[in-house]
Amino acid sequence: MNIFSKMDNLVSLTENEKILVAYIKENPEAFVKMTSAEISEASFISNATIYRLCKKLELAGLSELKILVSASMGDYLKERTTLDFNYPIHSNETQYQITRTMKELYEQTVVSTLNHLDLEQLRQAASLMKKVPAIDLYTSAGNLFFAENFKFQMQEIGRFVNVPVEEYHQRLTAAASDSSHLSIIVSFGGRGAVIPKIVNILKKNKSPILLISSTEEIPFAKAATHHLYMSSNESHYNKISSFSTRLSLLFLLDCLYTSYFKLDYDQNVSLKMDYYKKISFIKP
DSSP states (O other), X not given: OOHHHHHHTOOSOOHHHHHHHHHHHHOHHXXXXXXXXXXXXXXTOOHHHHHXXXXXXXXXXXXXXXXXXXXXXXXXXXXXXXXXXXXXXXXXXXXXXXXXXXXXXXXXHHHHHHHTOOHHHHHHHHHHHHHSSEEEEEOOGGGHHHHHHHHHHHHTTTOOEEOOOSHHHHHHHHHTOOTTEEEEEEOSSSOOSHHHHHHHHHHHTTOOEEEEEOSSOOTTGGGOSEEEEOOOOSOSSSSSOOHHHHHHHHHHHHHHHHHHHGGGHHHHHHHHHHHHHHHHTOOO
């Protein structure tokens, strides 16, 4: 995960730690060149605050923090944009302007998603998918299309993913789940009435949960075994369409699929081609 995103996700920060985080985010280029004394003087905090923040970030000290800030700075600055993700286009724009804006929106979305992506969480989730006998994917509304696409990708390499659609079917699937089921839950803000109830059932049944959500505080996030974050630049309601959220979810599901695929790369390529030959009636 990008160090700036990691700072954003910290909880229980003191006021001085919040001031320091804000200073780093506003002055990343200057921060990496400063001593601890210079940082303290510029942001009006103590040396102890710097090292407390490093500890909360699970870092060895200021030197490691500066290295990570320097390494993450490029993607972080790319993500800082004046683009309005909710209303990216206007009535008086030309087709050229519209297409340029959509290109920028897509690029910013991928950068933002990568900045929030914990690669170890992704690796562990893919490994868990390989270990468990059953995978269930719960979502709703427009995200069902992406869930079905993920199901299709997995089926092409011989792995079935169950995507229950109706509320009763979702509850029934959750009720039948246990520790042998990986339950993938897609919920942008955790606001729906059904998903929290599904999570409660899964939690009681000790089914491991992979939650894919926004970076907002999700009421049931602690129940998740693994957590991946979508880009959260869009409003949940006030927008033209879910351009960024849709792309971010597709990107994450594709990363999950390819991370799983590479665990048995040659076997999966062979299986996929074998299925294609059978479907197309092509003689080997």
